Every structure is written in C-alpha cells, then in structure tokens.
Amino acid sequence: MFHKEGHKIILITFIFISASFLLVDNFIGIEWLRMLILITLLAFLILILQFFRNPKRHTSLNSKQVVSPVDGKVVVIEEVFEKEYFKEKRLQVSVFMSPINVHVTRYPIGGHVIFSKYHPGKYLVAWHPKASEENERTTVVVENETYGKVLYRQIAGALAKRIVNYAKLNDKAIQGEDSGFIKFGSRVDLYLPIDTNIKVQLNQKVRGGESVIAEA
DSSP states (O other), X not given: OBOGGGHHHHHHHHHHHHHHHHHHHHHOOOHHHHHHHHHHHHHHHHHHHHHTBOOOOOOOOOTTEEEOSSSEEEEEEXXXXXXXXXXXXXXXXXXXXXXXXXXXXXXXXXEEEEEEEEEOOBOOXXXXXXXXXXXXXXXXXXXXXXXXXXXEEEEEOSSOOEEEEOOOTTOEEOTTSEEEEEEXXXXXXXXXXXXXXXXXXXXXXXXXXXSEEEEO
C-alpha cells in the first residue's frame, strides 16, 4: 500500500524506468555494463516504492497517552521554551526520520485541532539545533480533554523539499490517523506538558501510531 502523495511520483518513475530498460536493452551492447545499469535502475525503483509505502498501523486509542507521530529514532528529549504557541516551558521529544523510514505523519493524540500553521524556511540538516526554528515547517496543536494540548511540528530536512499537512483548524483528530507527509529525510518535534511521563529513551527506534512517547 502506497501513500497518495507518492502516486504521481511512482507513476512517473515507472514510465522512466520502463523507457530506460528498453533503451539500455537495445543500445547497450556490453553485457556487464547493461546489467549494471539495469540493476541500478531497479534499485532506484525499489527505493522510491519503499519511501512512499504506507503500512497499516494498529493504534490502541488512549486519551492518556501520546504515540509517536512518525517512524524513526528519538534524537532529543529535553526541557525547552516553546516560543510559537505555548510561550512557556515544555518537554520536547524529537524523532528523526532517515530517507528509508516511513514518512507518513500521524496524529499523536486524539482531540480537536486548535492551531495549524505553515512556515516557509531553510533546509538545514534535520538534526541541526536551529532546524526547528529556521527550516520549512508546520506547527499543529491538538487539544485533548484528558491530556491537554499537544503540539507537533513537521520539519523539513536537507533532502525534504515539501511538507504536506492535512490538519486544519477545528478538524477532529483521531489518534494514529494520517495527518500529513514529509517527502524525504526530516524530523518531527513533540512539545508536551512539563509533568508528562516520558516513556522513551534517546536513540530508541519508534513506530508511528504505535510506540508510546509519553503518558499523563
């Protein structure tokens, strides 16, 4: 199953690969060179298909828990001052996605979208300290009656050239459901209440919609 954001790119890639196969097969006479090119083209196709995969996830709905919005590795767990929306101290948990991770963004908690904003910006590497303030990004806040307000921020990386955000103001957010997509390597930051109970550790690998990040 592939994400809808990849349908056009996958179709174009199939056409390009098919045409390239025909050209190589007809015009490259050197056997080892022909095989090398064909294998390279096939590997490229597999990478594109892998990047846009959209596997089903089984989210155990729980209003007291925050699940990871994306697949990847936890690279930041720290207390910070959140400047854009809360304007107060929050616990930040950041998940870094490599190009081979699933890049679907999912709602970390259920509730209602009370804030959603897009920011154009730079394309610093996703782990750069200033990436969350200077890179292209979107900020979404979901309010949950039990847990409170949770902010998550999609951040473009050096390779990511487009962020897709489906969360609109007043939308109903269903925990674990699709809320966006980031094309190629990037990261997502979560800003949680100071008194929340963090359930992950640095460098831990997490799965979007399934791994519990924090608990009230």
